[in-house]
Amino acid sequence: MCGRFTLTAPPDEIAALLALAELDPFPPRYNIAPTQPIPIVIGGQPERPGANLPNRAALIVRWGLIPSWVKDVKRFPLLINARAETVAEKNAFRGAMRYRRCLVPATGFYEWRRLGKAKSEPYFLRPADGRPFAFAGLMETYLGPDGSEIDTATIVTTAANRSLAPIHDRMPVVVAPRDHERWLDCRTNDPASVADILTGANDNFFEPVRVSDKVNKVANTGPDLQFPVEPEPAEDAGDPAGPVQPSLF
Structure with a gap:
């Protein structure tokens, strides 16, 4: 799964990666959690005269997809991930998946390794080349009973590759730059024609870094969350722990 991620690259670097004509400034974020606003990129935008870039736009949405048919948001589970297989x-x-695929820019994500009854160990999974990348995402706009609109998104996950499997059995799907346009082009490409994109990144794409359990708390947002720490001794056991996720609202 993917329950926390980071976006710390400069906006101009993200704009270049995703072939955006413009991208509003944003601060580095070291602990993005569910229900928080996240940037996404969509395709299929109106043609711009003289433009030599793909027709894409960046939006800010809430992380946690709400399908349009939901009647009671407070009773509906928080859909931060969607399994590629289904x-x-x-x-x-x-x-x-058919009409509103998107890209979610990121620079890394966190995962927790559970070892029996021992306290879960958080890891920061960062790209080995240090460059930003994009998760496969899905977007949905929810229309509330009062007429308000909420743009929401989820991150697609798949089975972990061999290097991440010892930490967790799932990982977010990374869309390679060569596949960005194909993933975003919902008018031409149906789900079957982009199914091959929904696989795990190669075994050397991410490198795991054991980090402090400070990342468990949403309130902790500094760069020190990514500092390496030594693994805890095996005999140090306690109640199982994991990412402290916020409630739906």
Whole structure:
């Protein structure tokens, strides 16, 4: 799964990666959590006269997809991830997978390794080349009973590759730059024609870094969250712990 991620590259670097004509400034974020606003990129935008870039736009949405048919948001589970294996069939994601695919820029993500009854160990998974990348995402706009609109998104996950499997059995899908346009082009490409994108990154793409459990708390947002720490002794056991996720609202 993917329950926390980071976006610390400069806006101009993200704009270059995602072929955006413009991108509003944003501060580095070291502990992005569910329900928080995240940037995404969508395709299929109106043509710009004289433009030599793909027709894409950046939006700010809430992390945690709400399908358009939901009647009571407070009773609906927080959909921060969608499984690649079933995303084209699940009622919650089927429409977004067909018509509203997006890219979620990132510079890394956190995962927790559970070792029996021992305290879970947080790891920061960062790209070995140090460059930003994009997760496969899905977007949905929810229309509330009062007429308000909420743009929301989820991150697609798949089975972990061999290097990440010892930490967790799932990982977010990384869309290679060569596949950005194909993933975003929902008018031409149906879910079956982009299914090959929904696989794990190669085994050497991410390098795991054991980090402090300070990342468990949403309130901790500094760069020190990514500092390496030594693994805890095996005999140091306690209650299972993991990422402290905020409530739906």
